[in-house]
Ligand code: SF4
């Protein structure tokens with residue numbers, strides 16, 4: 001057990017000082033909404049930190065109340081005093097990891113997740129036997145009979161999140177360079193993401209097609225790994241730094257004079273998962289102490305854009321067609337690392353509003369986390385499941401016919417939440433809708449749940 005002196009934080013009074021304990025942040029705090037306890041709210045946690053800073057409290061004694069935080073940053077958006085809780089929790093998490101106060105099972109689970117999730121090749125090896133299971137009758141039976149609960153809530157949560165796995169989950173299959181299919185307007189790099197390339201490979205494929213159709217040349221380094229988002233959000237600083245260095249090196253290896261993707265510099269480095277985008281934009285912080293990597297991290301982070309942010313800035317040039325022969329209504333789920341972490345709200349709306357016949361709406365509690373939060377839905381499955389259920393109800397109440405989410409973790413969480421819903425909504429990435437619209441592919445082909453009132457367009461028979 002750590003002593004009070006060991007658990008003291010480096011003094012960051014300037015971060016906790018602005019809190020005036022007004023409580024405006026409470027209603028948007030996901031953990032407070034479920035647990036209902038001040039100790040699991042931003043205000044309560046800041047109160048703890050002040051006591052820890054003053055040497056009056058042992059951080060280890062309140063570790064659970066920091067582990068219950070989703071790191072969604074909704075409190076940062078809500079706070080009128082400008083409290084940077086995101087910076088506070090980023091400092092606390094590595095300290096919590098050092099204290100070693102979690103249960104042996106939680107430590108083992110975290111180690112296993114950090115050893116697997118950021119490494120697509122390892123994860124593919126592990127998932128290969130599950131390829132026949134995902135989406136099969138066996139999975140349906142296991143879920144309905146709740147057999148998976150015998151293995152404990154965390155394993156059960158992982159099983160519930162597992163989507164059907166196709167051949168594209170097991171290979172990236174992108175060329176190093178995809179040329180623009182219209183007069184060239186930009187040249188970008190693309191980060192594939194580790195979880196996204198396995199569990200939502202069709203999103204990256206859609207992104208590449210949309211970019212190429214809009215006159216963007218796309219460079220995809222073949223040996224790229226994880227950006228470090230999974231470990232960064234959990235305060236695993238050393239592993240995050242190693243992953244960040246590898247990713248910067250993967251791009252430097254193919255772009256530059258005499259390199260395989262050509263000497264011309266990239267206009268931006270894009271990513272289609274908001275959790276990854278948030279971390280990539282912080283490479284200057286992550287690599288600041290790693291000379292000479294700091295030199296590479298700063299311009300890399302400065303060039304990172306979410307795909308939607310980039311396309312909205314560039315402007316769509318490819319003609320768009322309706323997704324159905326009747327008007328469609330889509331509800332936008334704003335991922336926390338998109339709205340609170342990166343401040344992006346207008347870009348997805350601007351892009352999707354350009355699709356003929358598509359109207360957009362937002363849920364009532366748009367700023368509240370869906371419970372995904374990186375690996376939170378595995379580490380804290382009960383709280384995450386309740387948040388997922390509430391979010392799905394909120395999305396369904398809009399009477400929309402489909403849901404849009406630009407983060408793979410949220411998509412998996414929502415798909416799981418909709419499994420038990422009376423009216424499940426299909427969930428798409430904005431890039432998928434743009435891709436279908438550009439190619440004239442009707443939506444009912446992809447989602448049996450949308451058979452009514454949406455019908456397939458006459459031009460929807462084009463092959464993928
Ligand atoms: S973090 Fe901000 S909103 Fe929350 S109690 Fe403190 S001052 Fe108020």
Ligand code: SF4
Nearest residue numbers: 029069070072073075
């Ligand atoms: S980051 Fe999210 S869960 Fe954590 S205190 Fe802030 S609002 Fe609550």
